[in-house]
Each structure stands twice: as C-alpha cells, then as structure tokens.
Amino acid sequence: MSNRLDEFEQYRTRMNDRIAQIDHLGIKRFFNLDSSAYHAGALDAKTKEMLGLVASLVLRCNDCVDYHILQCVDAMCSDEELYECFNIGLIVGGSIVIPHLRHAVESLDIARQHNVEA
Amino acid sequence: MSNRLDEFEQYRTRMNDRIAQIDHLGIKRFFNLDSSAYHAGALDAKTKEMLGLVASLVLRCNDCVDYHILQCVDAMCSDEELYECFNIGLIVGGSIVIPHLRHAVESLDIARQHNVEA
Amino acid sequence: MSNRLDEFEQYRTRMNDRIAQIDHLGIKRFFNLDSSAYHAGALDAKTKEMLGLVASLVLRCNDCVDYHILQCVDAMCSDEELYECFNIGLIVGGSIVIPHLRHAVESLDIARQHNVEA
Amino acid sequence: MSNRLDEFEQYRTRMNDRIAQIDHLGIKRFFNLDSSAYHAGALDAKTKEMLGLVASLVLRCNDCVDYHILQCVDAMCSDEELYECFNIGLIVGGSIVIPHLRHAVESLDIARQHNVEA
Amino acid sequence: MSNRLDEFEQYRTRMNDRIAQIDHLGIKRFFNLDSSAYHAGALDAKTKEMLGLVASLVLRCNDCVDYHILQCVDAMCSDEELYECFNIGLIVGGSIVIPHLRHAVESLDIARQHNVEA
Amino acid sequence: MSNRLDEFEQYRTRMNDRIAQIDHLGIKRFFNLDSSAYHAGALDAKTKEMLGLVASLVLRCNDCVDYHILQCVDAMCSDEELYECFNIGLIVGGSIVIPHLRHAVESLDIARQHNVEA
Numbered sequence: 152m153s154n155r156l157d158e159f160e161q162y163r164t165r166m167n168d169r170i171a172q173i174d175h176l177g178i179k180r181f182f183n184l185d186s187s188a189y190h191a192g193a194l195d196a197k198t199k200e201m202l203g204l205v206a207s208l209v210l211r212c213n214d215c216v217d218y219h220i221l222q223c224v225d226a227m228c229s230d231e232e233l234y235e236c237f238n239i240g241l242i243v244g245g246s247i248v249i250p251h252l253r254h255a256v257e258s259l260d261i262a263r264q265h266n267v268e269a
Numbered sequence: 270m271s272n273r274l275d276e277f278e279q280y281r282t283r284m285n286d287r288i289a290q291i292d293h294l295g296i297k298r299f300f301n302l303d304s305s306a307y308h309a310g311a312l313d314a315k316t317k318e319m320l321g322l323v324a325s326l327v328l329r330c331n332d333c334v335d336y337h338i339l340q341c342v343d344a345m346c347s348d349e350e351l352y353e354c355f356n357i358g359l360i361v362g363g364s365i366v367i368p369h370l371r372h373a374v375e376s377l378d379i380a381r382q383h384n385v386e387a
Numbered sequence: 388m389s390n391r392l393d394e395f396e397q398y399r400t401r402m403n404d405r406i407a408q409i410d411h412l413g414i415k416r417f418f419n420l421d422s423s424a425y426h427a428g429a430l431d432a433k434t435k436e437m438l439g440l441v442a443s444l445v446l447r448c449n450d451c452v453d454y455h456i457l458q459c460v461d462a463m464c465s466d467e468e469l470y471e472c473f474n475i476g477l478i479v480g481g482s483i484v485i486p487h488l489r490h491a492v493e494s495l496d497i498a499r500q501h502n503v504e505a
Numbered sequence: 506m507s508n509r510l511d512e513f514e515q516y517r518t519r520m521n522d523r524i525a526q527i528d529h530l531g532i533k534r535f536f537n538l539d540s541s542a543y544h545a546g547a548l549d550a551k552t553k554e555m556l557g558l559v560a561s562l563v564l565r566c567n568d569c570v571d572y573h574i575l576q577c578v579d580a581m582c583s584d585e586e587l588y589e590c591f592n593i594g595l596i597v598g599g600s601i602v603i604p605h606l607r608h609a610v611e612s613l614d615i616a617r618q619h620n621v622e623a
Numbered sequence: 624m625s626n627r628l629d630e631f632e633q634y635r636t637r638m639n640d641r642i643a644q645i646d647h648l649g650i651k652r653f654f655n656l657d658s659s660a661y662h663a664g665a666l667d668a669k670t671k672e673m674l675g676l677v678a679s680l681v682l683r684c685n686d687c688v689d690y691h692i693l694q695c696v697d698a699m700c701s702d703e704e705l706y707e708c709f710n711i712g713l714i715v716g717g718s719i720v721i722p723h724l725r726h727a728v729e730s731l732d733i734a735r736q737h738n739v740e741a
Numbered sequence: 742m743s744n745r746l747d748e749f750e751q752y753r754t755r756m757n758d759r760i761a762q763i764d765h766l767g768i769k770r771f772f773n774l775d776s777s778a779y780h781a782g783a784l785d786a787k788t789k790e791m792l793g794l795v796a797s798l799v800l801r802c803n804d805c806v807d808y809h810i811l812q813c814v815d816a817m818c819s820d821e822e823l824y825e826c827f828n829i830g831l832i833v834g835g836s837i838v839i840p841h842l843r844h845a846v847e848s849l850d851i852a853r854q855h856n857v858e859a
Contacts (some may be wrong), residue, residue, distance in 0.1 A: 152731075156720055184714060188710055188711050188714045189711075192703075192705045192707055192708070193701065193703035193704045194673075194704055194707045194708075198670060198673070199707070199711060201666075201670070201674060201714065202673060202674060202677045202708065202711050202729060203632075203711060204716045205674045205677060205678050206677050206681045206711065206712070206716070208714075209678045209681065210681055210682070210715070210716075212714065229665065231664075231665035232665045232666055234665070235664055235665045235666045235671070236674065238660055239660050239671060239674050239678065240673060240678070240739055242656060242657055242660045243678045243679075243682070244678070244682075
C-alpha cells in the first residue's frame with residue numbers, strides 16, 4: 152500500500168536520477184560527498200544518521216527529516232532513541248520546530264507500520 | 270495544459286492582487302522596491318535574476334526559486350548557466366538545499382517544456 | 388464547510404495528541420512552556436499573539452503563521468493591526484517572506500469568512 | 506561614560522551616513538520604509554518596537570536586538586514587558602537564542618544604568 | 624592562563640546568573656529543560672552532546688559550538704569523532720558553515736591544550 | 742598598514758592550514774569543491790563571485806561577505822555593481838541584513854583604500 156514516505160522516495164529517486172543526468176561535475180561530487188559523510192568511520196552509521204536527523208529538524212526541512220528517519224529505522228534506532236533526537240531538535244530549535252516534530256512523529260509511525268506490513 | 274508552475278503563477282497573481290487591495294502603504298512600497306531591484310542598472314536584468322535565484326536557493330524557498338527560474342528563462346539564461354547557479358546555491362547552502370535543488374531542476378524542465386509547447 | 392484552516396487544526400490536534408501519547412517528559416514540558424508563554428502576564432494575550440505571529444513570519448513557517456492568525460482573531464485583533472504585523476514581518480524578513488505573506492493574507496480572509504458563516 | 510551600546514550607536518550612525526552617501530535609490534528607499542514601519546499607526550510605536558525586538562531575537566541578530574531594546578526603553582517598556590518579549594523569543598527560537606538572550610539582558614541593564622546616570 | 628574559552632565560560636556563568644536573578648518563570652523553566660535534554664537517557668550523554676554540537680554548527684552559533692565542544696571533551700569524545708561531527712555539520716550546512724568550522728577547530732585545539740596544561 | 746580585512750585573511754589562512762592538517766577526507770574534498778564552484782565555466786568568475794556575495798549577505802555571514810567582496814574587487818567589479826548586489830541582498834533578506842550591509846560597505850571602503858595605498 153502506498154503512503155507519503157513511498158511517494159517521497161519515488162520522487163527523490165526520480166529527481167536524483169535527473170540531476171545525475173545533468174552531469175554537472177560539482178553537483179555530482181557534492182552528492183558523493185554527502186553520501187560518504189554518513190558512512191561508518193570514527194562514528195558508526197547509526198550515530199551519524201541521528202546527527203543528520205537533528206540537523207534536519209533544527210533547519211526545519213521535512214524532506215530531510217523523512218530521509219534521515221528512514222535511514223535511522225534501517226540503522227536499528229529504537230523509538231526511544233529517536234524521541235530523544237526529536238527532543239533535542241525541539242529544545243535547540245524552539246517552537247518553530249513543532250510543525251516538523253508533528254511531521255517527524257507521523258513519518259516514524261508510517262515507517263514502523265510499513266515494516267510491520269512488509 | 271496546466272502544470273504546477275502555471276498554478277503557482279495564478280495563485281501568485283491572485284494573492285498579489287488581494288494584497289494590493291488591502292492598500293497598506295508600507296507593503297505596497299515594499300512590493301515596488303522589490304520589483305525595481307531586478308530592473309537593469311549597473312548590472313543587467315539577467316545577472317540580477319541569477320542573484321535572486323541563488324539567494325532563493327540558499328534561503329530554501331521553493332516559490333521564490335520558481336519565480337526566479339521563470340524570470341531567468343525569460344532573460345535567456347541557458348541551462349548550463351542555471352546549473353552553475355544551482356551548484357553555487359548547493360555548495361553555499363549545503364545538503365539541506367538538495368530538496369530545493371530537486372524542485373528547481375523539475376521546475377526548469379517544466380518551464381522549458383512549456384516553452385517548446387507554446 | 389471545510390477549508391484548509393480547519394484541516395490544519397484537525398491535523399494539529401491529532402498529531403499533538405499522538406505526541407502527548409509518546410509521553411516524553413522533555414517534549415511534554417516544552418509544549419506546556421510554549422502554551423504558557425502566550426498567557427496574559429506583563430503583556431496581554433493579544434500583544435503576545437502578535438509577537439508570535441511576527442516571529443512566525445520572519446522564520447517563514449506557514450503552520451505557525453496560521454496558528455497565530457487564528458489566535459489573533461480570537462484575541463480580537465483588527466485587520467488593520469494584523470496588516471501592521473504583516474508589514475513588520477515583511478520589512479524585517481525581506482522579500483523571501485512574500486510567499487508567506489500571501490499565505491497569511493489568504494488565511495486571514497478564510498478565518499474572517501469562517502466567523503461570518505459561523 | 507562610554508559603553509558598548511554607545512559604541513554601537515556611533516558606528517551605526519557613521520555607517521548609515523556612509524550608506525546614505527552612496528546614494529543608491531533602492532537602498533535609500535528601503536531605509537525609509539524600515540523607519541516608517543515602526544511609526545505609530547493601527548498599532549502604537551511601543552508595540553511595534555516589541556515586535557521588532559522579538560523578530561530580532563528569533564533571527565539572532567545582536568545589533569538588531571540592541572537597536573530595538575534602546576527603542577523599547579525610549580517607548581517606556583517596563584523590564585517585565587521586555588522579559589516577556591525575551592521569553593517569547595526564547596520559546597519560539599529555542600536554545601540557540603540563549604547567547605542572544607544573554608546579550609539582550611546585558612544590553613537592557615546597560616541601557617537602564619545609562620538612563621540613571623544621564 | 625586565560626584564553627577565549629575561559630572568557631566565554633566566565634561571561635556565560637555571569638549572565639546565566641543574572642538571567643536567573645530576573646526570576647522569569649518561563650525563562651527559568653526553559654533553562655532547566657535545556658539542561659535536562661542532554662542528560663543520559665535512551666541516548667548516552669556523549670551522543671547527545673554531539674547532537675547538540677552538529678545542531679549548533681548548522682545553525683551557525685559560535686557560542687553554542689564552544690559550549691558543546693567543551694561538553695564533548697568532558698564526555699571523552701576523541702578528535703576523530705569530533706571531526707566527523709564537523710564534517711556532517713559542514714556537508715549539511717554548506718560553505719556558509721566554514722567560518723564556524725574554523726572557530727570550532729580552534730576551540731577544540733584550545734580545549735585540548737588547556738587539558739594538557741591543567 | 743594592517744586593517745581588519747588583513748587580519749581576517751591571516752586568520753582565514755592560518756585556520757584553513759590547520760584544517761588541512763587535520764586531514765579529514767570529507768572536509769578536504771568539500772574545500773576543493775567550494776573553490777571549484779567559483780572557477781569560470783558557463784558563468785564567468787566575476788558573476789560567480791557576485792552570486793557568492795549575495796548568498797553570503799542573505800545568510801548574514803560577515804566573514805563570507807568579506808571574502809566575496811575581496812574576490813569581487815579582484816574580479817574587477819565596480820562599486821556600482823557591488824551596490825546593486827548589496828541592494829538585492831537587502832531586499833531579499835530584509836532589515837535583518839542591515840548590520841551586514843554596514844559591514845559590507847565598510848569592508849568595500851577598506852578594500853578600495855588598500856588598493857590605492859598598495
């Protein structure tokens with residue numbers, strides 16, 4: 152069954168392909184750097200995804216929040232760990248983050264439900 | 270055939286008319302100043318629109334990105350020039366700009382397709 | 388008759404309930420602090436809601452703008468007072484605020500129409 | 506006796522004069538619009554200065570905070586009223602506002618001391 | 624021997640005391656919530672401080688960066704772990720973060736030197 | 742004769758060297774990508790530096806503004822062209838940009854004086 156996270160992933164894949172097709176060297180290298188930043192190194196991938204999630208919350212980007220929630224779920228973050236990330240994003244960024252917190256909680260619920268159904 | 274850029278322009282026109290109708294002197298003067306800022310002067314209109322586009326990307330405003338892409342297309346910016354703007358917006362603003370880059374690339378494709386069909 | 392402000396309020400209520408259900412102490416306390424900040428004190432509630440509205444405009448959050456417009460209407464702000472808030476938000480935050488100004492003007496019109504019909 | 510608010514005002518005056526000397530029509534008109542926005546209208550000047558103060562706090566601009574604190578003091582805001590503005594700025598903008606809150610509290614203390622000494 | 628981190632900590636302590644003295648209930652509770660957010664819970668204190676550090680970098684607040692670097696050093700983060708945090712802050716926030724990266728690297732060097740001397 | 746632009750350049754060089762010494766692959770590649778973004782391509786270097794300048798103004802980063810002003814002066818931008826950039830930065834970013842406009846105008850004056858004396 153389709154949901155807004157699936158639609159986001161399809162749009163993301165389609166447009167990332169289109170951006171790759173443009174073949175701008177700087178943009179392509181930026182995308183590679185961005186991927187590499189979250190590979191396990193001195194910090195494990197799970198911690199890095201949580202760093203990306205909190206950064207996305209305080210910068211108030213729903214698409215980025217959704218992307219990192221999906222990555223965090225894949226990296227085996229528990230709900231309680233993600234709620235801690237949400238709390239830090241909220242306290243650092245303030246009430247202006249609340250609409251993105253609502254979005255994040257809904258996204259997490261969708262992602263968990265999806266895994267149950269899969 | 271309608272598309273999201275047409276819908277944006279229709280909404281933009283309708284609400285700008287409504288704002289003019291409110292007749293607040295400060296707001297009206299701001300709108301005039303905003304228009305004037307992009308008129309050719311010491312810099313040509315094409316350069317100014319690209320400045321507006323990059324500012325819109327790093328401030329992560331899709332409506333502003335769409336507006337300036339349409340203006341850039343009218344000012345005869347090439348795809349390669351606009352990709353350079355996208356790249357500078359991306360490097361200055363970081364990966365948090367990526368969702369807006371996806372939007373911008375899609376908007377440019379729609380605008381070019383529209384011109385082919387017109 | 389339903390409109391986008393009603394839908395926003397329903398979503399807001401539903402997700403705030405879900406967030407309360409999560410039962411994270413820090414998040415719950417933040418929500419309480421946020422509510423308390425707008426209670427009448429050294430400043431009356433109407434002034435505080437206008438402060439929240441202008442803060443929401445310059446931070447460019449449509450959901451927050453809608454929330455505070457509804458609160459301002461309840462607190463008996465006149466259109467002219469709200470237009471002054473819009474103008475200050477616009478001058479402080481610049482043209483990047485314009486899409487949110489369009490949204491705010493539309494939301495105010497919807498809220499007033501709703502009150503007429505109610 | 507000199508203090509950092511006096512130094513700020515001297516720098517501000519000197520550079521605003523230099524900007525006026527540049528004689529760019531758009532910039533001059535923007536400065537006029539900015540001044541006009543805080544003149545008494547549907548809202549009184551005191552309320553408008555508090556709106557400017559909270560907007561400055563959430564956008565985290567110390568110079569703008571200092572300017573509006575001085576204007577608020579001139580407009581006869583009480584400490585308690587300003588603390589309410591600080592609180593709303595803090596709750597909306599989050600802990601990232603705290604360094605600016607420290608600055609604001611210090612600026613208010615300097616401004617009050619200055620008035621006692623004058 | 625004094626350095627800018629010591630001066631920051633002294634100013635921070637002095638002004639936090641002054642803010643406590645103001646005795647605004649909302650502000651006091653916010654400060655308590657802010658402290659609690661970084662206490663060990665579902666995530667350990669070290670991870671939480673790194674979350675605070677990356678949030679501070681992408682929001683481009685030098686004081687907040689310094690505070691969390693000191694906390695991270697206390698929580699036994701290695702240089703390599705902190706460089707990973709810097710890298711994620713840089714890639715998410717873009718080149719506009721670079722001046723704050725320079726500040727962060729200098730702060731970390733000062734903090735390590737301080738610990739060697741202590 | 743020393744001035745704040747010279748001091749900025751010395752600090753910038755010293756800390757960029759220190760960052761290179763850290764030898765983090767992701768950070769090094771980001772710095773390379775950042776440099777490459779402003780090399781002449783579909784847009785000439787002068788236009789790209791102006792794009793960087795306006796992006797820096799609306800994101801309100803004084804160090805970035807100083808860097809791009811120096812690059813713009815090297816790329817033979819006239820005062821009138823830079824004032825147009827300042828105006829677009831001001832109108833897009835609003836009055837919160839004014840302290841950075843004051844800084845930018847002062848930096849440009851210092852840079853021009855420096856070139857006369859050199």
